[in-house]
Amino acid sequence: MNTDALMGVGAGLVLLALSTNVFAEPCNDMLSALQQERHLSQVKQTEGKQTTEYRDGPNIALSLSCATGAPNIAISWDGPTPDQAFYDLVGRTGSLVSKSPAADIVKASKQCRQQALKDDSEIATVEQKGLAIECQAFARDGGGTTITVFAE
Template sequence: MTKPFLLMAWGISLIFQTSLALASTPSCDAVINAIQQGFQLVKDTPTQSQQTVAFSRGGNTKVYFSCTLGKPDVAFYWDGSAPDVGFYELVGRVGNLVSQSPVPEVVKLSKQCRQEALKNGSEIATIEQKGLAIECQAFERDGGGTTITVFAE
C-alpha cells in the first residue's frame, strides 16, 4: 500500500514541477501580444508567420521578435554610435518579457555586453547567466552600430 502511494505522490510532484517550469517560460504568443500592446513600436512589413515579427521605433531602432526555436528571443538594432537611454530601456523592458529577468539586470548586462564587444577584435560578445543569455555585436567604424539579442535560457 505504501509503494503505490509513494509512486502517486512522486508522479503528482513531477507534474507540479513541470507545470511550474512551463509557467515560468513565457509563451511566444504572450510575448508578441505584450510587445504589440505595451510599447511604442510600429509593426514592419507583415510576415507569413507570427514566429518572426519585425518592429521599428524611430529612424535608428529596429526590434525583431522570433520564436523559431520554441522559446522567444528578441533582437534590438541601433543604427549609429552609442545607443541612447531609451534604447536600453526598451531592451530592458522587452528583454524582461522574454527572459523574466529584472529590467535593471537586462539593461546592465546589455551595456556590459556591448562594452565587451567593442573591446573584442571580433566585435561580438556573449553574457550568460541562469535564465538569460545576451549576445551582442557592436562597432564604432562607419558611424557605429549595435545589435543586442536577448534569449530566454
Template structure:
C-alpha cells in the same frame, strides 16, 4: 541598414538550424509574447518573416524570434553610432523583460556589459549568460558604428546544438 541586413541573415540562419516552434510566430505562446512586448515598449506589429519564425515590430523597430519553445528572444539595433543612448538601453531592457521576465535593471546592466565587451573584441561580438537570459551583442565604431543586441530566453540545453555548429 547594413546591421539590419546582417541581423536578418543571422536570424534566418539560426532559424534554419532550429526545429520550428509549433506554429512559430503564429503559436499562442509567441502571440502572448508579442502582446507583452508591444505593451512594454509601445511598439506595434509590422509583419511576420517569410519563415514564420519572426515577428517584426515597429515604432520602435525590433524583432521577436519564436523559433522554438526554448529559442525565443528579442533583438534591437542601433545604427547611428557604436554608442546608443541611455534610453535605448532602457528600451532594450524592457523588451528583454517582456520576453524573459528577467529584472529590467539586471538586463540593462548586463546588456551594457555585453556591449562594452563587443566594442573591445576584435570580432565585434560578445555574449553572456545570466539566470534565465542569454545576451548576444555585436558592436562596432568603424564605418559610423552600430549595435545589435539580442536577448534570448536562456535554456543552455536547447541552445547547445546551435552554438556547437
C-alpha cells in the same frame, strides 16, 4: 491507405498542431505585449508569426523570433552610442523572453556592448542564471549595436 495508416497520420497531425500551439502561446503573449509598446510600429511579420519586426524611430529596430522552441528578441541601434531609451526598451522587451528583471538585462546589455567594442570580432556574450545576451557592437561606419536576449 488503410485505417491504421490514416489513424497514424491523423495522430501525427494532432501532435504537430499541439506542439505548434505550445510554442505559439508564449509568442502570442509577447506579440500582445509588444503591441502595447507605444513607440513600436510593426513593419513586417512572416507567415506563421515566426518572425515579427518593429521600428521605433530612425535608430531602433526590434525583431521577435519564434522560429525555434524558445523565443528571442533582437534590438538594434543604428548609430554610434545607444541612448537610454534604447536600453530601457532592451530591458522591458528582454524581460518578456527572460525571467530576469529589466534592470539586470540593461546592466548585462551594457556590459556585453562594452565587451563587443573591445573584441576584434565585434561580438560578445554575457550569460547569467536565467539570462543569455549576445551582442554585436562596432564604431566603424557610423557605429551600430545589436543586443539579442535569449531565454536561458
